[in-house]
Amino acid sequence: MLKIDSLTLERDNQLLAYNFEIKEGQILAIQGRSGVGKTSLFNAIAGFLKPRSGDILWRGESLLKLAVEQRPVSLLFQDINLFEHLSVKENLCLGFSGDTPYEQLLEAAAQLDVDQQLNKRPGELSGGQRQRIALIRTLLRPEPLVLLDEPFAELDPHTRELATAWVRNTAKASGKTILMVTHQTEDVDRMADSSIELKQAVSQTE
Numbered sequence: 001m002l003k004i005d006s007l008t009l010e011r012d013n014q015l016l017a018y019n020f021e022i023k024e025g026q027i028l029a030i031q032g033r034s035g036v037g038k039t040s041l042f043n044a045i046a047g048f049l050k051p052r053s054g055d056i057l058w059r060g061e062s063l064l065k066l067a068v069e070q071r072p073v074s075l076l077f078q079d080i081n082l083f084e085h086l087s088v089k090e091n092l093c094l095g096f097s098g099d100t101p102y103e104q105l106l107e108a109a110a111q112l113d114v115d116q117q118l119n120k121r122p123g124e125l126s127g128g129q130r131q132r133i134a135l136i137r138t139l140l141r142p143e144p145l146v147l148l149d150e151p152f153a154e155l156d157p158h159t160r161e162l163a164t165a166w167v168r169n170t171a172k173a174s175g176k177t178i179l180m181v182t183h184q185t186e187d188v189d190r191m192a193d194s195s196i197e198l199k200q201a202v203s204q205t206e
């Protein structure tokens, strides 16, 4: 279980408030207007933003006392970070300590139609191709909790369908718990086990 327990974050003199939980192995879609605090929530779960109050509990333990690198979290932000001096294939293999699942990575690249791009540099790829490379790496990393911030934004409808199916199948096969920000109702219908809509910031701080 991931429990977001009466969490508040201070951002831009506003207090953002969250309270929900998700069972392990489930996929939760998070919706809500621009600026409502979806990315801020991911920053707090990953450890980049310190909450003002409340708690984030994973398997009953607070994540707040853990440093970023100790948290059981793999995340894909909107501004995808790929290293330009490395090939796409090297980028794909980054971040695995020890056991890099080469076969799984290559199989995923083929399924998502980016297997012809592996020897290129990230700068030679389209936005949608970069997004798929980052998505593969984020999901195949060993961390059990996966945060995806608009992971399909750059994809055309056909590729989007491929990618949503791949994410769901991969997550279910490996028991991942996924929080996914999306503005598309069809992503929610195709992928999510449940969804929540975040509401406007509750109050202004002094």
Ligand SMILES: Nc1ncnc2c1ncn2[C@@H]1O[C@H](COP(=O)(O)OP(=O)(O)OP(=O)(O)O)[C@@H](O)[C@H]1O
Pocket (backbone or CB within 6 Å): 011, 012, 014, 032, 033, 034, 035, 036, 037, 038, 039, 040, 041
């Ligand atoms: N680095 C930052 N420093 C200060 N305030 C920030 C920062 N990033 C975001 N904010 C503010 O925090 C609030 C929530 O922003 P956030 O990016 O979490 O929203 P969002 O729901 O993810 O929006 P979008 O759908 O546009 O990505 C906004 O009022 C925003 O202006």
